[in-house]
Amino acid sequence: MQRRDFFKKTMVIAGSAALGTSHTDATETQHPIDNRKISDIAFPQKRPLITYSDRPPLLETPREVFTSVLTPNDLFFVRWHMPMIPTSINPYKFHININGLVNNEIKISLDELKTEFEQVELTAVLQCGGNNRTAFRPTAGGIQWGVGAMGCAKWKGVRLKDVLHKAGLKNEAAWIGFNGEDKAVYNKTANFVRELNLKELNNDILLAYEMNGENLPYLNGYPLRLIIPGFYSDSWIKMISNITVTKEKQKLHFMDHAYRIPDNECECETPENLADKTKPIEEMNVNSLIGYPTTGTKIKNNTELIVRGVAFDGGSGIKKVEISTDGGAIWSEAKLDDGTQGKYAYRSFSYTFVPKQSGECTILSRATNEKGEMQPFAKEIQWNHGGYKYNGIDEVTVDVVA
Numbered sequence: 001m002q003r004r005d006f007f008k009k010t011m012v013i014a015g016s017a018a019l020g021t022s023h024t025d026a027t028e029t030q031h032p033i034d035n036r037k038i039s040d041i042a043f044p045q046k047r048p049l050i051t052y053s054d055r056p057p058l059l060e061t062p063r064e065v066f067t068s069v070l071t072p073n074d075l076f077f078v079r080w081h082m083p084m085i086p087t088s089i090n091p092y093k094f095h096i097n098i099n100g101l102v103n104n105e106i107k108i109s110l111d112e113l114k115t116e117f118e119q120v121e122l123t124a125v126l127q128c129g130g131n132n133r134t135a136f137r138p139t140a141g142g143i144q145w146g147v148g149a150m151g152c153a154k155w156k157g158v159r160l161k162d163v164l165h166k167a168g169l170k171n172e173a174a175w176i177g178f179n180g181e182d183k184a185v186y187n188k189t190a191n192f193v194r195e196l197n198l199k200e201l202n203n204d205i206l207l208a209y210e211m212n213g214e215n216l217p218y219l220n221g222y223p224l225r226l227i228i229p230g231f232y233s234d235s236w237i238k239m240i241s242n243i244t245v246t247k248e249k250q251k252l253h254f255m256d257h258a259y260r261i262p263d264n265e266c267e268c269e270t271p272e273n274l275a276d277k278t279k280p281i282e283e284m285n286v287n288s289l290i291g292y293p294t295t296g297t298k299i300k301n302n303t304e305l306i307v308r309g310v311a312f313d314g315g316s317g318i319k320k321v322e323i324s325t326d327g328g329a330i331w332s333e334a335k336l337d338d339g340t341q342g343k344y345a346y347r348s349f350s351y352t353f354v355p356k357q358s359g360e361c362t363i364l365s366r367a368t369n370e371k372g373e374m375q376p377f378a379k380e381i382q383w384n385h386g387g388y389k390y391n392g393i394d395e396v397t398v399d400v401v402a
Contacts, residue, residue: 296398
């Protein structure tokens with residue numbers, strides 16, 4: 001599908017939502033903000049979403065979408081770093097460059113990717129490392145996401161490993177750098193380049209051109225994006241057009257300074273005492289989210305209610321999801337789906353209960369993965385300056401009426 005003057009359609013979109021929240025003296029992590037208004041205007045190929053910015057596009061998926069394994073393309077969240085995104089890409093002229101420490105520097109077209117390599121499908125969660133950032137107090141730097149900077153899709157493409165094999169890696173090759181087509185306004189601003197150590201390369205890392213059986217939506221990286229399942233989305237380069245293989249790790253702003261957390265046991269620090277030693281955010285931690293009901297939903301007393309949601313982690317697999325309706329004193333196990341979408345995908349869950357008294361009722365969800373890692377309460381998560389990797393026990397509060 002040809003995309004012509006794509007962003008001309010977006011210029012009329014209403015002004016962006018505030019990127020910050022009010023400061024507070026409290027330092028205890030709280031539940032993320034969860035009541036943002038959905039925009040009245042939709043971006044091309046999207047339904048109306050929670051809108052933070054139109055340049056670059058920053059769109060969040062509403063909570064109620066998260067009741068099934070696959071997130072529809074037109075409801076999938078959007079996160080770009082650079083404001084200059086090509087407004088037209090011709091799929092017949094597009095190609096990806098493979099260069100650096102390879103035996104043959106090559107250019108591969110979309111058609112060649114689809115016809116000359118083994119085609120692979122993999123279902124995986126894509127989640128921004130700053131998802132739920134509004135939980136952190138004091139306010140952490142970055143987009144003040146609520147709960148919906150994530151989604152799960154079935155990706156189709158080719159193995160990165162196979163593409164690199166075609167180019168042929170030299171003996172001294174050690175790092176793989178990825179860059180896309182989005183650019184900064186100012187020349188001195190660093191490009192959004194990510195790197196992967198060659199030791200981390202595996203058969204699940206893809207160059208994908210399809211998402212849920214369709215061409216990638218323009219805002220989700222058309223025509224080609226990198227898929228690193230189990231990792232946070234900062235590594236999933238969109239509109240990828242260049243791969244450079246090197247011997248030494250490059251000095252890169254987004255690798256060396258951004259998207260990093262304290263390298264200590266709690267992955268935490270304080271505003272007054274920032275950590276000297278940091279590490280990149282990579283593997284996602286265990287998490288769950290209730291998609292139905294949402295906060296404010298009116299529920300009939302003594303009537304059966306089915307709670308639905310999703311759970312996931314970085315690929316070890318979800319062992320169980322538990323629900324509590326009494327503040328966490330008693331937990332009951334929810335029913336999980338059959339898990340056939342694979343270890344990187346959402347596991348959808350459901351839990352049935354009957355409210356017995358009128359008034360507010362708070363429903364909690366807690367996931368545990370196969371490694372035994374369990375979601376903590378929000379207040380147990382300690383602060384980091386980027387507001388990364390929040391995975392507190394989820395909660396919604398419904399109104400039970402007689």
